[in-house]
Amino acid sequence: MINMRMNAFNDSSIGESEQDPNTALIELDKGLRSAKIGEQCEAIVRYPKLFEKYPFPILINSSLLKLADVFRVGSNFLRVWVLRVCQQSEKHLDKILNVDEFVRRIYSVMHSNDPVAKALTLRTLGSVARIIPERKHVHHSIRRSLDCHDLVQVEAAIYAAQMFAAQSKLFAIFMCTKISDMIRGQATPATMKLQLIPILQYMHHDISTASMANELCMELLESYPAAEFVRVTLSASTTLASATLINVPAQVTLLLQYLLEDPRSSIKTHALQLLHSLAKKGAHLWPQGALAQLIDSTTTLLQDGARNINLLIRSLNVIEVLSESPVTCDANMEEGNPLIALCSKACYSPNPIVAVKAVTILARITCYCYEEGLPVNGIQDVVSCLESLIMLLALDDKYLYQLKVCLQLSVKICQVQHNHCSIFVDAIGSTLVNTNTNNKKNDHQAVVLCEALGAIGSLGENILLPLLPDILVKLKKTPHTHTKVMLCTLLFQMVAGGYEWNAECLDAIDSVIKSIDSWNRYRIARGATRYGHHKIATHLFKILKEAVASEQLHFWLLGLELMTSAESYLLDDVEVDSNNTVKKLNGAISRYASACASFKAASTPIRNLQFASDYSKLRCEFLQALVQLLHSCRSLCTAPPYAIAAHEAHTAKDELQRYGRVTSQLRKSVLELRTCAENYQKLYQSAFDADSGSLNNIKALQELCLLMAHSVQRVCGGPPVATSFPSSDVAAFGFGDTVEMQQLAKCCIQIQALAPAGDADNETSSRKTSGISHLRVGNLISQLTLLASSKLRLPVPRYFFQTLQETSVNLSVLPQPRVLGEPVSVPQGSQLALKVEGVLTHGKRASLFRSVAAICITISTTPPSKASSEKKDTNTSELEQIVVPHRDFFTCEFLLSLGSQSNNSVCGSSVSSCSSSGSSGGGGQYQVTASANILDESGNIWRCGPRSVMQVRVHEEPSRKKLT
Structure with a gap:
């Protein structure tokens, strides 16, 4: 039975019932x-x-x-x-x-x-020091406890002093002298001094205190040369320098001094570890000549051979971090540079770890030169070294991480320079084919090799095509299930470039399907769907839907089967005419409607299929708009203009009205296509957790809607579509550089090429190419035929199946009614204080694609509608406030004036905007809606937050009734 790996349990632990707080x-x-x-x-x-x-x-x-x-x-x-x-x-x-x-x-x-x-x-x-940093009586208690004779209390006081020093500037200044005296004092035991020294790393709140602490560290290094004291003191001074930044050059010099002069290996190792942490701060903070000293030291270690292999690896670690900075790459890109010479020698070290770190540094310098348009030196050596390391590391499972690093470097070089793709494809492909298939440990190497080939193959079409015979042979030989799935994915990627399936490839896929379990069949079907091979996916989903025990999983697989069958129905090659196009579109629409119903039936509170339902629904709406447009085009022949059409066109001052019913039908299609494009935009804004490829997929489908609306609008007139399209460049559409998205971009280009010319483009042309002519309507029918043909394979986005990043917002609106379902009562003339609290919850991978920078809370108030009035009362007021979450919690307050003429107001310090049209006077039941939208770090608004609706009843007080 298939295991969809869905968590069927709630958040409570086993044995505990779900409870309210x-x-x-x-x-x-x-x-x-x-x-x-x-x-x-x-x-x-x-x-x-x-x-x-x-x-x-x-x-x-x-x-x-x-x-x-x-x-x-x-x-x-x-x-x-x-x-x-x-x-x-x-x-x-x-x-x-x-x-x-x-x-x-x-x-x-x-x-x-x-x-x-x-x-x-x-x-x-001390553990709550963050909320009480300036409590003087606590400070005095900690100071008094440091002079206590009980060791347990003194150690606790040291812990508390360390926690408060990290939070309070006053405490750090207050305790600096005391800590210094205790460290210098002869009566303080050595073990206690080792506990006191780390407190100095938090004395960075002002320059004078930081200087005093740094001087004390330097004094301790001279007074206490023992290894343990040196390590603790260097750690404290390095952390202090990282916080102040002004002491980073001096600290780097000090650490290099210990690295070069101190004979103890433990001190050298610790110095390299601290240099590694300072390297993360940035190479621009290092003093001039420091990198040269580190390179000389590393060269000496390399010449010593295996005696100091640990120090050599740590030294290369530091240089590797520094190579991430453009400063280092720019200063060491010349041929014959000491860093280039060092890494060129280390690339051929018998230790694979040393060789991988060296080639990483060279590859980063090479990529920097390519990106900046600078001359590249020694690229052949880098490529050949990477090829050799990939073949060598694939033989031993112990170096799997190093193999991944080399493959990532290969992909990075191919991304910046596509000319190297064929070289790395040959190297990685031959390594994959020659991997021992009988060894179970080699399954991991084969999987990462397939992942690298997929990453390189996504950079363009036909890159992996030379590997097709080897992939088919490997599929027949390998016994590992995971490797088979990855090889099938590579096969899907190769055929996604517009090729048709041959018998040999189909037989290979069938043999794999028969030899694997249901879960891996689902993975293969998912990969086929993502690359647009819907016939294979339909066959697999049809088998899998009967292999599950859960009703929700059955409906999920049934929905996938219906969706892929709808797309495969469109891909069937039949004789091209308008009747067949209508038949194909209607068949796909009926299947999509059933798929939407299945996705709704498969949804559960734990696994919400909102995106899948919306995506399928919008695809169905787009196909319906195409069918309606096709019928509108055919009505040019079936419904000729009536006798008074010319007179009505003259009266309405619309020349296109003389063509009769077809004009209004085409303009209606323009509105439908525009609405579909707007809905795709709303779907885009609701997918905060989606990966970039899924967002590009939605963007491409929205672009297809706009292109068709633009084409129809050029024929039937009306307000222009506010968009501009590139001419013939695939990359200009901005859909990404993957194979499946390039196919969508090419389809957009073909649609644009078939578009009818606008009236402004045909001022001197004949009547056949202007107005609503058969020629121009024929162009629209050609576009529709292309969209319903095998030339458009819809790639289903990854977010449809997988959510790698999970972010949700929970809202709590106060006040709440005493009885659930009843409205909140507010006296007329008073104001309602509304408090909105919220919590952000994240999955295992928080901020993988984008992070939450702020939350936009919107409060909309709808007054009661008056039954006696003919027009609906749309006098709605809106308030908006932007709050920044603190440790995933945010709160804001609003003051609402209901039943009065005064405008609403916002209470808070971070108000973005306040737009209100006032509230209608009198009592009644108001609807207050609180909604939350997410602002990412780039300032984009994602409308994916929850909505909370509350009913508020405004009533008159009895005393006021008597007065009136």
């Missing part, structure tokens, strides 16, 4: 008040999960106050668990509303005589 909080509260310490501990440790599930301030504030009470009156054992909750709930601490009360309950334990209780209090206060 109040019920869960009441149950935990019962556990806290239990007389059994085990139940108390169980209740405490469940709070972090409750915070993650319901991260709203009211719940978090109430919960942490209760935990603070437990900390105040409980035993040290319970205090340990409360401390763990505070440490695990760091991102929710900002939502504590009563911070003073929370701190008061925790801090009261400091008056205890138990040093362990005091130590736990200090650690708890």
